[in-house]
Amino acid sequence: MSLTISIRWHFAYLQEKYTLDAVRSRLSKIKAHSFAVLDAQPRHTEGGVFVAFEFIARDEEAALRTIDAELEREAETRGGLPVWRVGSRFRIVKGKPWMEDLRRYPSNFLRVSFDGPDIGEEQLYELMRLYGHIHDIREPFPAPAGSLRWASVVFDRTAAAAVARNAIHGLEVWAPGAAVPTTLRISYGQQLDGHKIREWIFKHPRIAFPIVIFVVTGIAYTIFDSIRSIMVQAKIEKWFDVREYRLYQWIRAKSAELRIFPPRPETASSAEEVWKERKQAEAALQTYLTEWPSTIAFVHGPQGSGKSHLLDNALKDSRRKTLVIDCRPLQNATSDTQLMTVLASQTGFRPFFSSLGFIHHLIDLASVGVIGQKANVSSTLPEQVREMLAVVRRSLKHVKSSHQRYAIRLMRQRARQEESEKIHAVRSERIQRGTWHDGRLDCVAGNGVMAELGLGDERMGDDDDIVLASVKQEEGCEAVDTRRKQKSKAEIAAVDGLPIVVLRNFDARGSNRGEVYDVLAEWAADLVENQLAHVIVISDNRENTKRLTKALPSKPLNTIPLHDADAASALAFVKRKLEDADIDLEYTREQVASVERLGGRATDLENLIHKVRNGATVEDAVEDIIYREVNEVRKKAFGDDAEDAKNLPWGREQAWALFKLLSKNSEIPYHEVLLEFPFKGDEAPLRSMEHAELISIGTHNGRPSTIRPGKPVFRAVFERLVNDSIFQATQDIAFNEKVIAAAESTVKACEQELLSLKDIGGGWGGNAASSTRSRYLLSKMHASAMKIEALEGRNSELKKVLAKGG
Numbered sequence: 001m002s003l004t005i006s007i008r009w010h011f012a013y014l015q016e017k018y019t020l021d022a023v024r025s026r027l028s029k030i031k032a033h034s035f036a037v038l039d040a041q042p043r044h045t046e047g048g049v050f051v052a053f054e055f056i057a058r059d060e061e062a063a064l065r066t067i068d069a070e071l072e073r074e075a076e077t078r079g080g081l082p083v084w085r086v087g088s089r090f091r092i093v094k095g096k097p098w099m100e101d102l103r104r105y106p107s108n109f110l111r112v113s114f115d116g117p118d119i120g121e122e123q124l125y126e127l128m129r130l131y132g133h134i135h136d137i138r139e140p141f142p143a144p145a146g147s148l149r150w151a152s153v154v155f156d157r158t159a160a161a162a163v164a165r166n167a168i169h170g171l172e173v174w175a176p177g178a179a180v181p182t183t184l185r186i187s188y189g190q191q192l193d194g195h196k197i198r199e200w201i202f203k204h205p206r207i208a209f210p211i212v213i214f215v216v217t218g219i220a221y222t223i224f225d226s227i228r229s230i231m232v233q234a235k236i237e238k239w240f241d242v243r244e245y246r247l248y249q250w251i252r253a254k255s256a257e258l259r260i261f262p263p264r265p266e267t268a269s270s271a272e273e274v275w276k277e278r279k280q281a282e283a284a285l286q287t288y289l290t291e292w293p294s295t296i297a298f299v300h301g302p303q304g305s306g307k308s309h310l311l312d313n314a315l316k317d318s319r320r321k322t323l324v325i326d327c328r329p330l331q332n333a334t335s336d337t338q339l340m341t342v343l344a345s346q347t348g349f350r351p352f353f354s355s356l357g358f359i360h361h362l363i364d365l366a367s368v369g370v371i372g373q374k375a376n377v378s379s380t381l382p383e384q385v386r387e388m389l390a391v392v393r394r395s396l397k398h399v400k401s402s403h404q405r406y407a408i409r410l411m412r413q414r415a416r417q418e419e420s421e422k423i424h425a426v427r428s429e430r431i432q433r434g435t436w437h438d439g440r441l442d443c444v445a446g447n448g449v450m451a452e453l454g455l456g457d458e459r460m461g462d463d464d465d466i467v468l469a470s471v472k473q474e475e476g477c478e479a480v481d482t483r484r485k486q487k488s489k490a491e492i493a494a495v496d497g498l499p500i501v502v503l504r505n506f507d508a509r510g511s512n513r514g515e516v517y518d519v520l521a522e523w524a525a526d527l528v529e530n531q532l533a534h535v536i537v538i539s540d541n542r543e544n545t546k547r548l549t550k551a552l553p554s555k556p557l558n559t560i561p562l563h564d565a566d567a568a569s570a571l572a573f574v575k576r577k578l579e580d581a582d583i584d585l586e587y588t589r590e591q592v593a594s595v596e597r598l599g600g601r602a603t604d605l606e607n608l609i610h611k612v613r614n615g616a617t618v619e620d621a622v623e624d625i626i627y628r629e630v631n632e633v634r635k636k637a638f639g640d641d642a643e644d645a646k647n648l649p650w651g652r653e654q655a656w657a658l659f660k661l662l663s664k665n666s667e668i669p670y671h672e673v674l675l676e677f678p679f680k681g682d683e684a685p686l687r688s689m690e691h692a693e694l695i696s697i698g699t700h701n702g703r704p705s706t707i708r709p710g711k712p713v714f715r716a717v718f719e720r721l722v723n724d725s726i727f728q729a730t731q732d733i734a735f736n737e738k739v740i741a742a743a744e745s746t747v748k749a750c751e752q753e754l755l756s757l758k759d760i761g762g763g764w765g766g767n768a769a770s771s772t773r774s775r776y777l778l779s780k781m782h783a784s785a786m787k788i789e790a791l792e793g794r795n796s797e798l799k800k801v802l803a804k805g806g
Contacts, residue, residue, distance in 0.1 A: 003226075006603040011286070016042055019042075019049070020040050020042065020049065022081075023040060023049055023051065023081070024037060024040060024077055026074055026081070027053070027071075027074075028050065029074050030067065030071060030074060032055075032063075032066050032067055032070050033055040033056055033063045033067065034054075034055055034056040034068065035054075035055045035070075036053060036054050036055070037051060037052070037053050038052040038053055038054055039051070039052040040052075040409060041099065043166070045101075045103075045104065045105060045106070046106050046162045046571040047106075047162070047516045048162065048163070048166065049243070050093070050097060050099070050166070054801070055067060061075060061742065063091055067092075067120040068090070068092050068680055071089075071090040072089065072090070073670070075089055075090065088159075091131070091163055091167050092167070093166065093167050094167055094168055094171050095167065095168045095169045095170035095171035095184065096169065096171075097166050097167075097169055097170065098169055098170065098265075099572055104187070104188055104281060105188070105439070105526055106158050106159075106162040106165075106188060107158060107161065107189060108135070108154060108155045108156065108157060108158045108160075108161045108189065109152060109153075109154050109161070109188065109189035110128075110152065110153045110154075110155070110161050110164065110186055110187070110189065111186070111188070111189040112124065112150055112151050112153055112184055112186050113148040113149070113184070113185040113186070114140065114149050114150065114151070114182050114183075114184070114185075115148060115182060115183040115184075115185055115270070115454070116175070116178070116180055116181060117175040117178040117180070117181030117182050117682040118140055118149060118151075118175065118182075119151070119173055119175055119182055119184070120175070120176070121137050121139070121151075121176070123176075124137055124151065124153060125137060125176065127168060127173070127184075128153055128155075128164050128168070130164075130707060131155075131160050131161075131163045131164040131167065132155050132156065132157055132159070132160020132161070132163070132164070133155065133156045133157070133160070133370050134153060134156070135154040135155060135156050136152075136153075136154040136343075137151065137152070137153050137154075138151060138152040138153075138154075139151060142387065147394065148185065149445050152189060157456070161188070164186070164411055165186045165187075165188065168186060169184065169185065169186045170183065170184065171183070171184050172184075176599070180638075182359070183282055190794060221655060224351060225391055227350075227351065228351070228352075228391050229251050229391055229394050229395050229398070230368065230395075231348050231349070231350040231351075232347055232348045232349060232392050232395035233395040233398055233399055234348060235323070235324050235347065235348025236321050236322075236348070236395060236396070236399050236401060237321055238321075264506055271758055276713060278306060278310060278562060281299075281310055281560050281561070281562055282310055282313055282314060282572060284558075284560050285297060285310065285311070285314045285536070285560055286314055287533055288534065288536075288558050288560075289314065289320070289500070290492075291495065292495060292531055293528040293531055293532075293534045293535065294528065294555060295499065295528060295552065295555045295556065295557055295558050296524055296525065296528055296535045296536075296537055296548055296552060296558065297534070297535065297536045297537070297555050297557075297558045297560060297655045298537050298539065298544075298545055298548060298557045298558065298560065299311070299537070299538045299539070299560045300538075300539045300540065300541060300542045300544070300545075300559070300560075300561055300562070300563065301540070301542060301561060301562030301563065302564070302601065302693060302696065302710065302711065303540055303603060303693075304601050304602040304603030304604070304606075305563065305564060305601070305602065306562060306602060307538050307562055308504075310562065311502065314463070315500065320496065320498070320499065320500050321399055321403065321499040322499065322500045322501075322502060323347065323392070323396070323499060323500070323501050323502070323533075324346070324502045324504060325346050325347065325501070325502070325503050325504070325520070326341070326504045326505055327503060327504060327505045327506050327507070327517070327520070328345060328504070328505040329342045329346075330342055330343060330513060331505075331507075331513055331517060333513075336384075337354050339381070339385075339516070340352070340354070340381075340384055340385070340388070341354050343385065343388060344388065347388065347389075347392050349388055349391060349392070349503075351586065363707065381515065381516065382515045382516065382518070382519050384514055385519045385520075386519050386522075386523075389519065389520075389523045390758035393523070393526070393527065393532065394531050396499050396501070396527065396533050397532055399499045400497060400498055400499060400532055400533065403497035403498075403499075404493065404494050404497035404498075405497075406497070407493035407494070407496055407497045408493050408494070410493075411493045447636075457585050476557070483773060484745055490695075498531070498532070498533055498534055499532075499533045499534075500533060500534045500535075500536065501527060501533045501535045501536070502536045502537075503520060503522065503524060503535070503536070503537045504538050505536065505538065505539070505540075505704060506520070506537045506538065506539040506544055507539050507540055507541060507544055517547055518547060518550075518551070519555070520655030521547040521548050521550065521551040521552075522551045524537065524548065525548070525551040525552040528552070529552070540693070541690060541691060541693075542559075542690075542697065542699070543687055543690060543691060544559070545557055545559070556702070559699075559702075561698075561699070564599055564601050564602075564711075564712050565600030565602075566600055567596045567600070569597070569600060570595060570596075570599065570600040570605055571587075571592060571595050571596070573602075573604055573605055574595055574608065574609060575587070576611060577605075577606075577609045578609060579612075581609075581613050583612060583613065585618070590619060591618040591619065594618050594619050594621075594622040594623075595608070595618065595622070597622060597713070597715075597716045598622050598625065598712065598713050599624075599711065599712020599713050599715070599718075600712055601711050601712055601713065604625060604711065604712070605715050607621075607625060608621050608622060608625065611624065611625075615661060620650065625713060626713060626716050626717060626720060629713055629714065629717045630717050630720050630721060633694065633717050633718075633721070634721065634724065634727075635712065636692060636694065637652075637653050637655040637659070637689075637692075638655065638656075638731075639652075644753045649684065649685065649688035650685035650688050650689055651678060651684075651685065651738075652731065652734060653678045653731075653734060653735045653738045654685045654689075655680050655689065655694070656731040656734075657677075657678055657733075657734075657735065658673065658674075658681075658689070658695060658707070658723055659718045659721055659722060660692075660718075661673070661717070662695070662707070662708070662709050662714070662715065662718050663718035663719045663721070663722045666708065666715065667698070667706040667707060667708045668706065668707050668710075669705075669706065669707075670686075670698075670705055670706055671704075673686075673707060674686065677738075677742065678735075678738060684691060686707070689710075690710075692710075693710040693711070694709075694710045694714070695707050695708065695709060695710050696708045696709065696710050714778065725801055726801070726802065726805070729798040729799075729801045729802050730799055730802070731781050732794070732795075733795050733798050733799070733802075736791040736792075736794060736795050736798075739787070739791055740787075740788050740791050740792065743784040743785075743787045743788045743791075744784075744788060746781075746784045747781050747788075750777040750778075750780055750781040750784075751781070753773075753777055754774060754777055754778070757770045757773060757774050757777075
């Protein structure tokens with residue numbers, strides 16, 4: 001194995017036949033001393049050709065000089081030799097070349113060994129200088145016994161050293177005062193050994209392995225991260241989306257005019273009635289997008305409340321570049337590799353090597369065996385997500401800069417155009433009033449008395465100076481206003497140049513990807529803190545603000561809640577949808593009441609419309625929806641059995657207490673419920689039920705205020721559950737038993753404290769403080785005892801209901 005790769009040899013091999021033929025053609029022109037070519041042997045490693053020739057002459061030295069001169073003239077006549085390097089020429093070989101095929105490659109460092117007496121610097125210089133400029137000549141080094149002494153000659157160019165080595169090797173030279181000649185043995189010094197790098201790596205793995213990893217990682221980071229940043233920017237700006245091209249838009253517009261393609265259905269107007277309650281939320285989102293980002297906009301609402309529609313309306317008329325990351329596919333990913341692949345696809349992170357994590361793991365395992373410890377090439381999932389989002393951040397910064405420059409440039413062009421139009425309007429007005437004078441007319445009219453002809457019939461008097469002065473004053477005020485307006489427009493243009501990042505389905509419930517959501521929250525907070533983008537987070541639950549608040553602790557979130565439509569809007573929505581389906585209903589009082597029971601959740605209304613289209617009546621469709629919801633809520637809130645209920649994050653009695661209250665009221669006070677039994681100040685069960693969408697917690701000034709059903713239809717569902725006599729009896733018995741247990745513990749605690757007070761002051765009435773405390777405890781015991789008695793009586797009645805079977 002050799003680490004030396006030379007592509008020049010392959011090019012030379014392809015040109016070998018042509019080069020040899022060209023050399024023979026040039027040498028055939030030499031006629032001096034009956035010159036004739038015998039053979040030509042190429043030297044692949046050194047890039048030359050040895051030519052054997054014969055000639056007839058009495059004086060060999062003179063004949064060689066003549067032949068050399070002829071060769072030089074022939075080369076000049078033919079424009080040089082047929083080689084790549086400019087300046088190449090024929091050289092007469094003076095020594096006896098060694099025709100070896102070893103893997104020895106040319107170097108500018110020649111090692112000249114002396115087989116005989118040493119040759120001095122001056123004599124070596126005279127021999128070598130003919131072939132190129134010499135950088136240095138070093139004296140012979142002391143050599144071990146039995147080995148030849150040698151000197152080193154360093155040329156400036158490797159080609160000159162190669163020519164000198166092949167021309168002088170084996171030459172016999174007489175040193176001054178020597179009895180025998182010295183034969184020069186020339187070889188290349190400091191030659192590249194193809195195995196040195198490999199051997200050094202294997203001999204020093206603790207040093208070489210980290211260096212190799214560092215170099216490879218650095219090269220990959222330099223090359224691929226730049227490409228990835230460009231690809232992410234292309235994803236955000238839709239460089240490869242044909243629909244963004246003007247040609248496509250023009251063709252689409254013309255096709256619509258000619259009715260080649262069917263027009264797109266209008267869906268916005270159909271939901272206009274439902275969305276009239278959400279105009280305030282849409283206005284709040286629009287306001288957020290027109291200001292510099294200082295916090296994150298958190299849009300939350302239950303499923304089917306129109307969050308996506310709200311966002312689409314807010315971005316519909318904007319040309320802002322948007323990056324959308326849907327967290328639901330990330331949450332559903334079955335492996336880290338799949339999660340990273342999905343995130344790379346959503347952000348345009350290309351190229352992405354999905355198997356790179358496995359390769360990094362193998363490198364870590366190999367490094368343990370080689371150097372005894374991990375190379376730490378592999379990284380955890382949060383680190384990988386953080387690195388990918390860092391590339392996306394750089395791309396967003398580039399998008400921001402480019403679009404802000406474009407917006408400011410466009411604003412300046414419009415300002416110049418407005419200024420030009422204003423000047424033209426002023427000039428037109430002065431021309432109409434006859435107070436405008438073009439100085440170029442003076443040149444046409446001439447000088448002196450004739451110059452007066454340049455004024456023509458234009459009326460100019462003393463009033464013109466006053467008019468001009470007032471115009472200048474007005475222009476000065478207008479200039480100040482213009483600068484102020486331009487500054488304001490520049491700020492608006494800068495804000496409009498910011499990209500928008502949307503995090504959809506930001507909800508980590510029941511997922512083991514909490515660390516990924518934390519990284520996304522930190523990344524979103526970094527974007528708004530550095531004002532790189534507007535960030536909009538869409539979630540089904542208000543509780544998901546905790547991660548964002550933790551990442552952005554110094555600033556409150558811009559919370560935009562979405563609620564369900566009211567009864568009138570829900571009925572209008574159903575009417576419009578059914579009219580579009582050519583279904584005419586009378587909308588009797590019973591039908592309207594059924595729609596009102598269903599509520600304003602868009603998904604439930606769509607389900608109702610679907611059932612009515614399939615032939616069901618409004619009453620039957622609503623009843624079927626409520627029936628299905630009753631079964632689902634019963635299973636979700638109370639579990640299939642007692643064993644299943646143990647795994648719920650809330651108690652059955654807690655869910656039952658809320659359902660009874662919400663079956664009678666559309667909303668109940670949050671803190672009143674929190675302080676009473678069975679919650680007693682514990683907010684965790686309420687938050688868990690909100691996560692499960694059984695209830696919805698409303699806020700006021702950022703604090704919990706009210707509790708409502710999780711869906712409007714749940715009001716009817718809770719009523720159905722409470723009115724189920726068997727289910728009500730079982731749940732009331734369980735609830736009463738919890739209350740009885742709490743009351744009994746209260747009685748026992750009071751008894752223990754009364755026994756302690758008995759020994760204070762020689763009896764219960766011996767001390768005023770202990771007497772007051774005793775009376776309080778006795779009254780508390782009495783109340784608890786009465787409660788126990790009443791609840792036990794109630795349980796007896798409920799058990800009779802169960803015995804009758806409803």
